[in-house]
Amino acid sequence: MKNKIIHSIKTSLPIFLAFVALNFCRAQEEINITQTGSFFGQKPIPVSLEGFTGEGAEVLKFDLYVQGFSFVTPDLAQYRISGSSVGNVSGYVTDRISRQTKFSRSYTGASPRRQAHAFADDIVFAITGKKGIGQTKIAFKAQAPGGEGEIYVSDFDGHNAQAVTHDNAIVAAPAWVPGRLGLYYTSYQPGNPDIFYHNLSTGQRRVIARFSGLNTSAAVSPDGTRVAMILSRSGSPNVWVCNADGTDFKQLTTSPEDESSPCWSPDGQWICFATKLRSRRVLAKVPAGGGPVQRIPTSGVSNPTDPDWSPDGKWIAFTSQMGDFNICIVPAGGGMATVLVPGQHPSWSPNSRTLVLNHATGYRQSLSVLDVMTKQVKDIGRISGNDSQPAWAK
Amino acid sequence: MKTMKLIYPLACALAFTLATTGCHNHKAVGVTPIPGSPTGMVGGDNNATTLPPGNPMPTDTGVGTGGLPTASADSFEGMTEDRAALAADTIHFAFDSAAIKSSEQSNLEAVAAALKADANTKLLIEGNCDDRGTEEYNRSLGERRALAAREALAKDGIDPSRVRTLSFGKDKPADPGHDEAAWAKNRRDDFVLLHPKAGA
Numbered sequence: 001m002k003n004k005i006i007h008s009i010k011t012s013l014p015i016f017l018a019f020v021a022l023n024f025c026r027a028q029e030e031i032n033i034t035q036t037g038s039f040f041g042q043k044p045i046p047v048s049l050e051g052f053t054g055e056g057a058e059v060l061k062f063d064l065y066v067q068g069f070s071f072v073t074p075d076l077a078q079y080r081i082s083g084s085s086v087g088n089v090s091g092y093v094t095d096r097i098s099r100q101t102k103f104s105r106s107y108t109g110a111s112p113r114r115q116a117h118a119f120a121d122d123i124v125f126a127i128t129g130k131k132g133i134g135q136t137k138i139a140f141k142a143q144a145p146g147g148e149g150e151i152y153v154s155d156f157d158g159h160n161a162q163a164v165t166h167d168n169a170i171v172a173a174p175a176w177v178p179g180r181l182g183l184y185y186t187s188y189q190p191g192n193p194d195i196f197y198h199n200l201s202t203g204q205r206r207v208i209a210r211f212s213g214l215n216t217s218a219a220v221s222p223d224g225t226r227v228a229m230i231l232s233r234s235g236s237p238n239v240w241v242c243n244a245d246g247t248d249f250k251q252l253t254t255s256p257e258d259e260s261s262p263c264w265s266p267d268g269q270w271i272c273f274a275t276k277l278r279s280r281r282v283l284a285k286v287p288a289g290g291g292p293v294q295r296i297p298t299s300g301v302s303n304p305t306d307p308d309w310s311p312d313g314k315w316i317a318f319t320s321q322m323g324d325f326n327i328c329i330v331p332a333g334g335g336m337a338t339v340l341v342p343g344q345h346p347s348w349s350p351n352s353r354t355l356v357l358n359h360a361t362g363y364r365q366s367l368s369v370l371d372v373m374t375k376q377v378k379d380i381g382r383i384s385g386n387d388s389q390p391a392w393a394k
Numbered sequence: 395m396k397t398m399k400l401i402y403p404l405a406c407a408l409a410f411t412l413a414t415t416g417c418h419n420h421k422a423v424g425v426t427p428i429p430g431s432p433t434g435m436v437g438g439d440n441n442a443t444t445l446p447p448g449n450p451m452p453t454d455t456g457v458g459t460g461g462l463p464t465a466s467a468d469s470f471e472g473m474t475e476d477r478a479a480l481a482a483d484t485i486h487f488a489f490d491s492a493a494i495k496s497s498e499q500s501n502l503e504a505v506a507a508a509l510k511a512d513a514n515t516k517l518l519i520e521g522n523c524d525d526r527g528t529e530e531y532n533r534s535l536g537e538r539r540a541l542a543a544r545e546a547l548a549k550d551g552i553d554p555s556r557v558r559t560l561s562f563g564k565d566k567p568a569d570p571g572h573d574e575a576a577w578a579k580n581r582r583d584d585f586v587l588l589h590p591k592a593g594a
Contacts, residue, residue: 147565170565173530192467192560193533213464213559214537217530230534232559235462235541237534256461258492260534274531281490305531319528344528363572389529 040338042373044070045127048077056085059116062157063134065376066354066369067124079127089115093126102126113159133349138356139174139183140367140390142383149385151185153200156349156356156392158367158380164198175218176393184208184218184227195229208246219262228262228271239273239286252286253293261306264288266313272296274305283307283318297334304328306345310352311394317346317355327357329372341370341377347392358388462545465555470516473588480505480585485543487581492538494546502543505585506550518586519543521561524577529563536561543583
């Protein structure tokens, strides 16, 4: 009997071990997919566009492409989008397999482009449950080779661009007030780089920071009450914060190295920025109310700068400058960086998956919009000269 | 029985192999290894390097500990610019550095001499970069370069309240080219002598 028991253990043990090992492997697979695979390398959602023409079709295609959709024939689509864009836009969306209509809608008023953007937003919401970005805006700078330029605001696809400034001077770093039609930016118009606040509703602006030396890289807190910036008034470019109206300045970093490009965490607790620690260029963060500086590791790439924190708090997009420039993403707590596309100055859209950035076409800079999850990217229209430093209104 | 004797060690070997070689090596999806990048430590929140505030970092770049507050902007109002006087004394910098090279010392001495020769003059230092950094990165680096020259002049006895800095980042290259020769020319501080307005 004893021999029989020992014998059965001997035969079943290796099978048991193999079973455990195989299940262990599978569990590791699942954990890893949750961590990184679900954000990058996504397949786009295939849809068909039927019946749309002209500008309406153009807008629908653009908006959906940069939010992770692809265009196929109806028989291959997961969703069929049918309608018309002659005159007013109207259309309906059906689930191709179940044949159920998700919604059907007509649009009037505003412009054909605006109607198509609104329809695109409704499509995105009906299919993904997330808010679309079709009706959002960006700010950016357009600069001639000699250095003089202006700040512009446009639709996120580059259309309807309007100059905000008439400075004919070096301008830089536009930054939106969250939820409001207000911009902070740098202009050399006074003869020195100063930071302005510009009310886009009234067209009025005033100087917020005009200390001797450098005043630049304004970034507004999520609640709109505080502004972070780079000032060199202490003798070195450091991160400072002040009230939105330019009162109550507080210095947050004190290193003799050059800090640059502050950005806020969406919970308003941290300011992330580029600096040099122990001879290495790194990203770091400091508590918004002051405190110790912490490094944010960006393993796999060097010389990170231009950080921008995603609205959902999970990711920091940045530029890696190693000879050429690349847009990268790192988990907000630091870790392995993922290289996405060539370019600089990423700015997140409100949906936390699409970025606007500038990149070189020849030796000029132009803007493009990138869906991080599918890596689908589209150039957007140029003003003139070099278009750069885009900021997505949130 | 004989087959059992064969199967048993094979099955154990298989199980052992599976258990010890582990699973498919899970590299993060989409990571492009960059040649020449330093091997960074993979960190999370636990890997934070905490620096106490207000602690000037000892640097090996010769940048100095900084901390000379910038001069009051108003005291430079209305002065006239003389770009020719010190045009030959432009100093240049190594890539990604704001350290004053020893080769540039004689130029700095010439600038100091001009300021000492006329106590009514002031100085504008314009800091510049090559185009291999992003715009805001270069705006800060250009300012750091201008401040480094200001600190060096202060050590040479020039009152820092006579010197103001202005960074152009990469917006005003001396050479529009995109090669080493052009980049070297663009990483510079230009010195602009300032005279009080006539009759002031």
